[in-house]
Each structure stands twice: as structure tokens, then as C-alpha cells.
Amino acid sequence: MNRPTPTLHRDDPNAEPLVGNVKATRADWLNHARNILITDGEKQVKILTLANRLGVSRSSFYWYFKSREDLLDALLSDWADTNPGAMVRQASLPARSIHAAICNFFHCVVNPALFDTALDFAVRDWARRAPHVRARLDQADHSVISALRDMFARHGYADPEAITRARVLFYMQLGYHSAEVSEPMVDRIAQLGPYLQAFSGTDPDAQVVADFTAYALAAEKGELP
16 A cells, blocks of 8 residues: 655654754654554554664664554554544534534545544454454444434434434445545535435535535645645
């Protein structure tokens, strides 16, 4: 899997200058470890490999992490905040209608700054081999579904309908990513109205469709603020 190499703090002209003999930050170690996790799997996340990529001594790793297991746990926490965490935050935003609320959630689908699909694949693959990762994954998935259930409840849906619609919305999105569907954004957006109708059971407001269309196209062009 081809993935851009993260920019090191010391090579970023917009970053604060490093102090003293520091050549790599904790974020540098995490960013490169995340890249290896995504491209090669968790077994290849090794201290020496990372040190070589960062151009630093192996011993400097221990300034930031107690052990390799500590680094892997930090990667899981990073994933939990950037992926399921973003979904929970988006589902919890105030919205004038259920259609606008679903579109808030859909921001994660079209904005890679909110949801890293490749990272999600990597963690789910890791969970197949590691029970403790599976437990973290199940907990995170439950938190997203609960947030979506609450989202539907705020807009007048009672259980069991609210929880069922939450599960359909969440698992559909996971399946969409897993199937690696490739289609132009304009084609995907053309289906937004029917999707909103299917997920909510009611016809969406045209303005909601227009607002999300503008957001998605801006995200595709890298024009979001």
C-alpha cells in the first residue's frame, strides 16, 4: 500500500524549532509507526526500524515510550480518538433535522481529516489476531452505535427503531469501506437523497442535500477550512 511518508517535525518549516539535541518528537515516532501499521501490519512496527526511518538512535525511543507495547497501545489510543472518536463527535452535533444529523455523520465519510479509512482497516485486521485489540475495537464500535442511537432518539425515533437505524447506518458505512467501492464523488453525491430517505424513513430537505454536496465537493478538492 502506497502512503505518503509523514513529514518530520524538524523538516516542517511551520513547526516550532526543536530544543537541544532532540531530533524526533513523540509525534514523529507515532506518525511513522502508524504508517508502518497501515502498510505492513503491527508485527512490523519495530523500534529499530522506526529509529532508522527517523535517523535517530534506538535509545531515543525510550524518551517517549516505555516499550514497544507502550507504543502499540498509543497507536490504539490514537486510532480511537481519530476514527470512532470523530464519528461520536459528529453524531453528537446539534442538527435541525435527522437528515442534517446524518449528514454531520457523513462528514467522516468524505473528509479524511476526520476518518482515516486505511488506519481503520489496519486496526480491524490487527484485532483478528489480538484479543485485547478486539476488545478495544468492540468498545469503540459500541460507542459509535450508541451515539448514533442517541442521534436518532433526539429526532423522535424510539427504540427499537432508533438502535436498529443506528446499526444499519454504522455497519453500512463499514461495509462500504470494506468493499473498497471506487466511484467519482459526483456519482456518490447523486445518491445522497435516496440514502438519506433510506436511513431516516422520510424525505430529506433539499437544502440539507445542497449543503452536504457543497461540503463533499470542497473536501474532495482539499478546500475545507
